[in-house]
Amino acid sequence: MSAHIHAEQPALTKNQSLVYDALTRSKAPLSAYAILDGVREHGIRAPLQVYRALDKLLEMGLVHRLESLNSFVACSNSECEARETIVFAICEKCSKVSELADDRLEAQLNALASADHFSVHAATVELRGFCKQCRPTG
Ligand SMILES: [Zn+2]
Numbered sequence: 177m178s179a180h181i182h183a184e185q186p187a188l189t190k191n192q193s194l195v196y197d198a199l200t201r202s203k204a205p206l207s208a209y210a211i212l213d214g215v216r217e218h219g220i221r222a223p224l225q226v227y228r229a230l231d232k233l234l235e236m237g238l239v240h241r242l243e244s245l246n247s248f249v250a251c252s253n254s255e256c257e258a259r260e261t262i263v264f265a266i267c268e269k270c271s272k273v274s275e276l277a278d279d280r281l282e283a284q285l286n287a288l289a290s291a292d293h294f295s296v297h298a299a300t301v302e303l304r305g306f307c308k309q310c311r312p313t314g
Pocket residue numbers: 237240251252253256257262275
């Protein structure tokens with residue numbers, strides 16, 4: 177009997193799990209250099225080691241890259257690997273990032289693209305604004 181694949185985390189190398197842990201501990205997205213600062217005491221000293229670990233984690237879907245911030249976040253949606261569209265809501269005040277998904281949005285993006293005979297491989301939508309806690313009241 178085979179285990180449920182999605183419930184299991186792929187085996188990570190030492191560097192990969194150090195980088196992944198740094199991202200899961202952080203409440204805000206981290207740049208590669210901020211990650212390096214966090215893992216330096218564990219023996220990772222070269223930016224290249226961080227970039228290599230990040231590449232693999234991105235490939236495995238455990239980590240996402242936020243283009244607009246040039247930073248990385250740990251995936252917070254166990255079902256997102258089944259999706260090609262991911263939406264991030266990024267708070268500009270507290271830097272909190274929520275990972276969202278919506279089937280209708282994905283269908284609409286696909287429809288928009290196919291009207292131009294474009295086949296979508298992946299889409300990342302980054303929303304900038306204020307989270308519930310930071311939203312100005314009134
Ligand atoms: Zn995700």
